[in-house]
Amino acid sequence: MTxxxxxxxxxxxxxxxxxxxxxxxxIDAVKGEEGxxxxxxxxxxxxxxxxxxxxxxxxxxxLDGLVVASCSPKLHTLTFRGVAKRAGLNPYRYTQVNVxxxxxxxxxxDREGATEKAIRLVRAGIARTALLxxxxxxxxxxxxxxxxxxxxxxxxRAAIGLADIGLSVVVVEREAELGGRVQAFxxxxxxxxxxSELIGQLVEQVRRRESIAVFTQAxxxxxxxxFGNYVVDIRTHSSSSMTMQLSVGSIIVATGFADYQPxxxxxxxxxxxxxxxxxYKAMLDAAKGPLVRDGRPVRDVAYVYCVGSRQGDQxxxxxxxxxxxxxxxxxxxxxxEKDPAARQYxxxxxxxxxxxYELMYQESREQGSLYLKFPEGEPPAVAKGADGRLLVTxxxxxxxxxxxxxxxxxxxLVTGMVPRENRELVKALKLPIGRDGFFNEIHPKLRPVxxxxxxxxxxxxxxxxxxxxxxVMSALAAVTQSAAIxxxxxxxxxxxxxxxxxxxxxxxxxxxxxxxxxxxxxxxMAAGRKVAMINPATCKGCGGCAPLCPAGAIDLQxxxxxxxxxxxxxxxxxxx
Amino acid sequence: MAVQLERRLPEAGRKPxxxxxxxxxxxxxxxxxxxxxxxxxxxxxxVTIALPCTSGISPDWIVRALQQGFDGVFIASDGEECAxxxxxxxxxxxxxxxxxxxxxxxxxxxxxxxxxxxxxxCAEPFxxxxxxxxxxxxxxxxxxRE
Numbered sequence: 001m002t003x004x005x006x007x008x009x010x011x012x013x014x015x016x017x018x019x020x021x022x023x024x025x026x027i028d029a030v031k032g033e034e035g036x037x038x039x040x041x042x043x044x045x046x047x048x049x050x051x052x053x054x055x056x057x058x059x060x061x062x063l064d065g066l067v068v069a070s071c072s073p074k075l076h077t078l079t080f081r082g083v084a085k086r087a088g089l090n091p092y093r094y095t096q097v098n099v100x101x102x103x104x105x106x107x108x109x110d111r112e113g114a115t116e117k118a119i120r121l122v123r124a125g126i127a128r129t130a131l132l133x134x135x136x137x138x139x140x141x142x143x144x145x146x147x148x149x150x151x152x153x154x155x156x157r158a159a160i161g162l163a164d165i166g167l168s169v170v171v172v173e174r175e176a177e178l179g180g181r182v183q184a185f186x187x188x189x190x191x192x193x194x195x196s197e198l199i200g201q202l203v204e205q206v207r208r209r210e211s212i213a214v215f216t217q218a219x220x221x222x223x224x225x226x227f228g229n230y231v232v233d234i235r236t237h238s239s240s241s242m243t244m245q246l247s248v249g250s251i252i253v254a255t256g257f258a259d260y261q262p263x264x265x266x267x268x269x270x271x272x273x274x275x276x277x278x279x280y281k282a283m284l285d286a287a288k289g290p291l292v293r294d295g296r297p298v299r300d301v302a303y304v305y306c307v308g309s310r311q312g313d314q315x316x317x318x319x320x321x322x323x324x325x326x327x328x329x330x331x332x333x334x335x336x337e338k339d340p341a342a343r344q345y346x347x348x349x350x351x352x353x354x355x356x357y358e359l360m361y362q363e364s365r366e367q368g369s370l371y372l373k374f375p376e377g378e379p380p381a382v383a384k385g386a387d388g389r390l391l392v393t394x395x396x397x398x399x400x401x402x403x404x405x406x407x408x409x410x411x412x413l414v415t416g417m418v419p420r421e422n423r424e425l426v427k428a429l430k431l432p433i434g435r436d437g438f439f440n441e442i443h444p445k446l447r448p449v450x451x452x453x454x455x456x457x458x459x460x461x462x463x464x465x466x467x468x469x470x471x472v473m474s475a476l477a478a479v480t481q482s483a484a485i486x487x488x489x490x491x492x493x494x495x496x497x498x499x500x501x502x503x504x505x506x507x508x509x510x511x512x513x514x515x516x517x518x519x520x521x522x523x524x525m526a527a528g529r530k531v532a533m534i535n536p537a538t539c540k541g542c543g544g545c546a547p548l549c550p551a552g553a554i555d556l557q558x559x560x561x562x563x564x565x566x567x568x569x570x571x572x573x574x575x576x
Numbered sequence: 577m578a579v580q581l582e583r584r585l586p587e588a589g590r591k592p593x594x595x596x597x598x599x600x601x602x603x604x605x606x607x608x609x610x611x612x613x614x615x616x617x618x619x620x621x622x623v624t625i626a627l628p629c630t631s632g633i634s635p636d637w638i639v640r641a642l643q644q645g646f647d648g649v650f651i652a653s654d655g656e657e658c659a660x661x662x663x664x665x666x667x668x669x670x671x672x673x674x675x676x677x678x679x680x681x682x683x684x685x686x687x688x689x690x691x692x693x694x695x696x697x698c699a700e701p702f703x704x705x706x707x708x709x710x711x712x713x714x715x716x717x718x719x720x721r722e
Contacts, residue, residue: 073601440658564625
């Protein structure tokens, strides 16, 4: 192997690094490392001037590797890949070394320790870079069409957004009607518009756009092809079952949620007069005046919060469903409006009427709703009373832990959202699912609607419990994400994927079932020999298959065994 | 064959134990970044290698690090937040067990390998884990090499 020509740039970050790390000493320590052609410091490596300096060095010194030691790779990896690419250096022969967030800032109390650590980190970066092979991203042409799965408030809004950006849209809805769950909602906060009215507006807008095609009573049953040009099979169930095939560039999943269904006996569920929140809301929406149930007036109502949510070790749902506190408080305001004399008791663990919903909570207290806080380990008990009414017993933490018995006509179990059963769709799209059963984004804050499946975005309550406005916000984020890719007409796939060394592969088959994205399959070689092959367009680059290969034939590009070992050795070596 | 595991009392004036952390690009590395951004201190003898996913860590790398001079290896795993693999936690547990078995074969105490889920805002837990691990490694003392 010919000697490498690596350029190393250590950043002062205007003092953010150099106040705590002796950057000159770092340069002195690494400039003699094997393969290093040039090593310099810079006040700001990300500045135009230093980018130009790096560019010039790459060209004039013929650099074939680049190491930038500055901030976290989350910030400027694309910046320096860009510099490399512009200067004619393969962008994947560059390593970003984090000497700010993970060095100078974490060790502001220890200049010597921070400097030694920076030397080790930069050495490791050099050692990795020396072994980096040039990689080329797979460029795919993208079809300017998006498939939206689910025509609830999120899916409909996404379809309109995509169409207005100039993309074709296909909406697939499992039910016969458009509008999902919001369609059935009564007056909604904050302007008391009925759900059906909101949905009606969206459906009308969808209808007016010729670039949106809608299929109801239809399901996605298969996805083939790869990012940019997915070929999906859609099966319709209307009058006769038929399957059609469509090419789409991207997919937005907006399949919504299911209601938590309490078990028989859970907080008295099953006793006459114990209802879930959706059942209660339907009663309220239908009532013209005070609530009447089976001919008897409903004057006293108890709400039990957190049913099916925040179950801790007791149940599968450990998350907070977010919307239910506000939804229950909103329902209690609705009841007050229909029957100002109704007495309402809210038995809660914590009230989470965040943001503007806090105003509703305040209003409900002002109207006379009573709030009693029960301890986590001691939930309220609901029993049939002697008089045919219901008796709710609760320990109130706000009044000296007193046990309080409340006789009521109706108990509302404030139930949360659970993931919808979508086994077929999950299988078809290879959607990643979190432990809570909802679909998983790449990062909840930084990449909140993208999934690891390129070109497949998620939005609305299929991702996590959300209010309708939060669902629409995420739908619009998914629109932007999808359109940003498709409008370019082409997309690049990260080439840092797993690869198989055909010489080492023994076709043992161990890896064929370990990839949930079906990226690994046997391939015939010459002389009837078979080896595992990895499809770079479907591999997500997690590397999960690599340690499972008994022959050590699988490596993840950018993180190969040799590269990681070189980094470990570089980090371990004593600083003299 | 009975495996003799090394154990030594902490020595005065010794350098702090060296810890290699394996983090993940999307989840735990941002958490470790956040510790630095908040200027939360931990020992500079802690260094991190970021990978896409915990399930991609080879047990060989862990043993290698311990043989090359690290006193402990900490896997800052995705836990249940992994965006790639729904069974990431199980896969990581297997890697952890395999690595510990190999460590024992090399007479390295299994306590020198630790794993905990670190989320993208887990700055405080990360520094706490580093403090606790440091204490454990100080009690174990340096790895004796044959």
